Amino acid sequence: MVTGLTVRDAVVRYTTTEGDTRRPPNRRPILSWVPPPRPKPGATRTITAVDGVSLDVGPGEIVALLGASGSGKSSLLRAIAGLEPLASGSVAWDGADLARVAVHKRNFGLMFQEPALFPNLDVGANVAYGLHALPRARRSSVAAEFLELVGLPGFARRRVTELSGGQAQRVALARSLAPRPRLMLLDEPLSALDRALRERLVEVLGEVLRATGTPAVHVTHDQDEAFALADRVAVLADGALLQVGTPAELWRQPASAAVARFLGYGTFLTDADAATLGVGRLAASGLVGLGPASLVLDAGGVRLPVRAENVRRGYVSIKVELPSGQVAEVRAPEATGLDAVGVRLDPDAVAVVRDADPTAR
């Protein structure tokens, strides 16, 4: 018996029209009975947004879909929700295929980047929107319960236009959680918020999801957000799944240089390069990715010329030139003011990329 969400070989395609110069309908002239110019034949093309992705989400599990914009992560999420048709492949829940189940019968929750609250309803009615199965009398008390859960008690009678961005997004969270969805779909729900609010709401989101035991698929382009929230992270690029794993696995053993680079490893060393740094042979084969904590200052280490020193929040970023000519970052508590520093490689803080892609340098 399979439990939870199963996505198998999902493919999502869009047809777009290039060079479509038609103005959006509401900017068209008031009086017009000449139809807008027809797009040139052959100008349409099909884009494969999601290309054969398979993914499982178990009970209570939070899986992050991490990828740059255009990687197909939102399309995959919309396909799971049923908002985009699958060109091929399948989406199933507890082993039952969802292809014939309409969006409104799937009992999933969905949050967008914008709150998308119903402007004609107040906060309480927004939260109660999905509770139509409950008796009328129960709805407002359940809505109040979930508003309290997201930290907005007593907001039920407010108009949605009176809310700040963070509050509106919390209402959207309460609204999607109130019908007790069997799966929560989060489409970059925090990326429109400012950084401080985002960090606070990541915590709220994690607490609320775990408190309600709701499994979730969380689409994001922010590595910190993905690592902070998810049990497992799936990295997508160009519609394909590159790697799935726990944050720790991903960080220590990225499957490819592309994954490592996307996670924040800026510099890649070959075996030989690593050896010249005086740390000996690290791995039998593959590349060594240098992350923010991979190099440490050590007077007894290899002396490397300093290119630049920049003060950051909480540390000083020292750019040093490696023997191979690459530039890498060393983090130090304070500025050195020196022309050259001794540097040692911390073998526990590097990523070993088994898939040695020579173009990674």
Add this chain to the structure above:
Amino acid sequence: MRLRVGPALGWGAAAGVPLAFLGVFFAWPVAALVGRGLFPDGALTLEGFASVLASPRTGRVVTTTLAQAVAGTLASLALGLPAAWVLYRTRFPGRGIARAVVTIPFVLPSVVVGVAFKSLVISTGPLGFLGLDGSFAIVVAALAFFNTAVVVRTVGGLWAGLDGRPAEVAAVLGATPRRVFATVTLPALAPAIASSAALVFLFCASAYGVVMVLGGPAYGTIETEIWFLTNQLLDLTAAAALSVIQLVVVTISLVISERLQSRLTQAQRLRTGESGIPRWRWRRDGWATLVTGLVVVLVALPLGNLVVRSLRTASGWGPDHYVALVAGPSGPLSIPVGDAIGNSLRTAVLATVLALVLGVLVSLVVSRRPRSRVGRRALSVLDQVFMLPLGVSAVTVGFGFLITLNRPPLDLRSSMALVPIAQAIVALPLVLRVLLPVLRAIDPRLREAAAVLGAGPGRVLASVDLAMASRGLGLATGFAFATSLGEFGATSFLARPDAPTLPVVVFRLMGRPGWENQGTGMAAAVLLAVMTATVMALAERMRPMEATTW
């Protein structure tokens, strides 16, 4: 994928009902009209056309129509552009009132405007000594009175939202204010100017009520000539031929405006808020303010005079004419004005209900976003089809009804429904212009959020689409009601002699000799103006953000 038949059938019906209505009450009459012109005796012959075209009278009528339209358009632009600058790009106390005054004419029925200007220039009027009654100049002045508001609102709306930074960049790069205007501001405004000019030309070329009341026998236009030929000479073939000519004129001007616009339209950033708008300064804004003052006078003078004249009786001052409205003037020429008010209101209610039901159905259908390209294409065509009545003159609609709906299979001649149906056809494009932008502005994620939360297609439609459309319903109702109250073109053909509407009564009273009749006509015109202006003022309070400027 499973083919879902139910929803497709539902949407088909939602599109089919309005299409059938438009087919019977618009396409058929207009087609019959064209047929009457081309096939007067059942066979294709251009004889009727040729004789109409060859007559010197037709040449004069067409020339007058075009000359009046060109002059009216130029006058509206000359007055409207400076006024748009002063009212939308400077700040001064009382700007809100000035904007309101300039827009008043837009909501007035054409008959009222005609009567107001006539009250100014008739021999006993304050400008009677100029001898302008029935002249070309006074018709053009009335057309400018009407259409300056169109220019001000269309151009001003865009101008107020124009991103000021390109102009600032140009100035920093050393361009004089004149050069900044010519190279940055004017190109940015060009689409709005072109579209308002095209619209004004269209309104002027198909002006009917104003010309009927004001134009002397020498200044008949195509529209009034059609009325004259049908109602006075009973020459239906010639009238039909003229209608076809009018259709051609309107179509050509629409095509030209569309070409012009798509060439001029450029992507531009609009900003909101008042921050970049400077305070009024005499040196910079003086001359434009003088023009704006002229516009205000042009609006205030005829309307003020109309009110004053409606209060003047044979023996002095008093509300006698208003009393006569309700009581009915005595004498052999009396027309029951009180009944006409009742007729107008009843007709307007019916026409509004019809226009709203059709408008909601059409806008729901047209605002769908089907996945297939064929579907999108079909909707785009549908959208254009329902805008057609805006481009066809009301006179053509009225005349078309007259020759098609007067015998089986559909004999509505004696039915009270004919007038409201014609008015609903005229009002439908306006209703759509309000509802469609509101529906199209709905964030598709709202529908998606509702569906994910478990709402079926019906509930999504009710709780998202209809709930949002209802914000536009107030304005749409107002538009439809005011249009119907003031509608004169189609109604003048269709209203039964014993059941006239208020504009028809105003027109008849003004056409009769005698101080009493004219005074009562003016009082009725004031009443009509107050009724439509009130309806529009109420409706404007409910204007949703997304609705177009007019």
